[in-house]
Amino acid sequence: MKLRCMAICCLLILNLSRCDGSVSVGATAVGLAGAALYAGFDKLRCTFYECCSNNANWVKPNMTALNIALEAQLHGQHLVRHVVSRALKAHLQNDNPSKALVMSFHGWTGGGKNYVSKFIAENMYKLGTKSQYVHVFVSTVDFPHEGKVDIYKLNLQDWIRGNVSRCERSLFIFDEIDKMPLGMINGIKPFIDYHESINGVDFRKSIFIFLSNTGGPDITRAMLKMWRSGKNREDISMVDLEHLTQLGAFNEEGGLHKSEIIQHSLVDHYIPFLPLERRHIELCARDEIIRRGHKATKDLIKKVADEMMYFPPENKLFSTTGCKRISQKVGFLLADEEYNRLFD
Ligand SMILES: *[C@@H]1O[C@H](CO)[C@@H](O)[C@H](O)[C@H]1NC(C)=O
Ligand SMILES: *[C@@H]1O[C@H](CO)[C@@H](O)[C@H](O)[C@H]1NC(C)=O
Numbered sequence: 001m002k003l004r005c006m007a008i009c010c011l012l013i014l015n016l017s018r019c020d021g022s023v024s025v026g027a028t029a030v031g032l033a034g035a036a037l038y039a040g041f042d043k044l045r046c047t048f049y050e051c052c053s054n055n056a057n058w059v060k061p062n063m064t065a066l067n068i069a070l071e072a073q074l075h076g077q078h079l080v081r082h083v084v085s086r087a088l089k090a091h092l093q094n095d096n097p098s099k100a101l102v103m104s105f106h107g108w109t110g111g112g113k114n115y116v117s118k119f120i121a122e123n124m125y126k127l128g129t130k131s132q133y134v135h136v137f138v139s140t141v142d143f144p145h146e147g148k149v150d151i152y153k154l155n156l157q158d159w160i161r162g163n164v165s166r167c168e169r170s171l172f173i174f175d176e177i178d179k180m181p182l183g184m185i186n187g188i189k190p191f192i193d194y195h196e197s198i199n200g201v202d203f204r205k206s207i208f209i210f211l212s213n214t215g216g217p218d219i220t221r222a223m224l225k226m227w228r229s230g231k232n233r234e235d236i237s238m239v240d241l242e243h244l245t246q247l248g249a250f251n252e253e254g255g256l257h258k259s260e261i262i263q264h265s266l267v268d269h270y271i272p273f274l275p276l277e278r279r280h281i282e283l284c285a286r287d288e289i290i291r292r293g294h295k296a297t298k299d300l301i302k303k304v305a306d307e308m309m310y311f312p313p314e315n316k317l318f319s320t321t322g323c324k325r326i327s328q329k330v331g332f333l334l335a336d337e338e339y340n341r342l343f344d
Pocket of ligand 1: 062064
């Protein structure tokens with residue numbers, strides 16, 4: 001009996017890892033009653049190992065913190081800030097949502113799509129993107145072969161089912177969804193549809209985020225048009241870009257293209273990431289310089305911004321790569337300065 005209990009204790013406490021050094025912890029608890037023991041240890045286990053339970057602190061969305069992070073660190077994306085925080089808040093506060101939350105992020109690279117997904121993970125789970133309840137799939141890495149669509153689809157369904165049965169508040173991020181083999185996305189449909197449960201598993205509290213580069217050119221074209229007519233960037237509203245969704249601009253070839261998910265309107269929010277201007281590049285540069293522990297002088301910020309490329313040729317309004325690669329540029333310029341100081 002004693003041995004068996006100890007084995008169970010070890011199993012609970014150490015999650016099947018080493019049982020050697022901690023035998024005394026298990027031994028002191030041997031006298032406790034079975035049920036209390038189990039509950040106690042389960043609670044104890046949740047203090048050390050990530051748990052999904054409501055009383056543990058591992059899954060604890062903090063929308064205030066998310067708003068602060070987006071406000072301070074996401075530059076030039078007022079629409080994203082506005083929609084993402086409201087959509088999440090509404091879904092998280094609802095104890096009985098009618099379906100899983102599905103957000104589709106669109107726009108050029110470097111606009112901050114990955115960045116925002118990271119912030120969401122970090123402010124929902126204590127372990128952030130390292131949480132076992134956060135699942136990131138990158139099409140070109142996880143689903144590279146067109147010919148294997150059927151296998152991928154089955155695997156993905158198993159994973160979603162398996163993971164949501166372990167934790168209802170799971171977050172699934174699909175990067176490069178535009179590069180996902182055609183037809184595969186339909187495999188997700190049952191999980192994001194209006195079903196109360198499928199074989200006893202309720203998927204409605206989970207969150208799905210799709211990232212893709214589609215829509216970038218259309219968003220930019222619309223932006224240029226508004227810019228020419230004298231409209232301020234900050235005054236652009238979702239309504240101004242809504243027609244793009246209706247035209248299907250966000251659903252060019254691949255991924256969501258002609259998918260049942262689109263046809264059944266299962267995506268709750270299409271969120272456009274606007275192309276960034278030079279002033280936003282400067283803000284990203286400033287953040288990065290400070291993050292590296294250096295003084296963000298005007299001169300240095302200007303140097304970083306000068307290194308980036310801008311389009312269209314006639315007014316060089318937008319950065320071609322957004323804030324992507326800023327980190328490398330800053331790193332290079334700082335190393336260069338250091339070098340000059342030492343050797344010139
Ligand atoms: C949420 O985040 C804010 C800002 O970081 C912090 O002040 C607050 O204590 C957090 N709330 C909870 C419940 O952790
Ligand atoms: C959860 O998802 C991951 C992929 O992110 C997969 O490897 C794992 O097997 C899934 N777990 C379950 C229990 O299905």
